[in-house]
Amino acid sequence: MEFPQSERRRLLRHQLILDLYFDGAECVGIAQTRDINIHGLYFNTLAVIPKGAPLKLRLPLNAAKEYLVLDAQVVYSQPKIGCAVEFLDMGAEAQQILADFIEEAKESRMQHWDVAGA
Numbered sequence: 001m002e003f004p005q006s007e008r009r010r011l012l013r014h015q016l017i018l019d020l021y022f023d024g025a026e027c028v029g030i031a032q033t034r035d036i037n038i039h040g041l042y043f044n045t046l047a048v049i050p051k052g053a054p055l056k057l058r059l060p061l062n063a064a065k066e067y068l069v070l071d072a073q074v075v076y077s078q079p080k081i082g083c084a085v086e087f088l089d090m091g092a093e094a095q096q097i098l099a100d101f102i103e104e105a106k107e108s109r110m111q112h113w114d115v116a117g118a
Contacts (some may be wrong), residue, residue, distance in 0.1 A: 023051035
């Protein structure tokens with residue numbers, strides 16, 4: 001499927017599967033990321049989340065259950081399949097934390113952090 005230029009990602013996303021918490025658009029849940037970069041991510045969910053909806057995301061940074069909490073907006077939605085979000089108002093410190101996390105995950109070939117019991 002070809003996306004219009006305005007819908008294309010600014011950077012390549014890295015395959016990284018981890019659980020995340022989301023809250024917004026009249027729903028709360030746990031979902032799994034499919035890919036991520038410092039500007040956004042795609043996550044799988046059966047929830048119906050409309051394009052343009054604001055979300056609060058909580059991403060696990062390590063097994064010690066430390067989280068990065070981010071504001072995001074849905075930029076692409078596939079109802080009952082998943083959606084792509086862009087991070088909003090992300091400060092330089094949060095962006096560096098996320099960039100370091102992605103790099104570590106790539107290097108260690110991390111596949112999954114289970115946060116369901118948190």
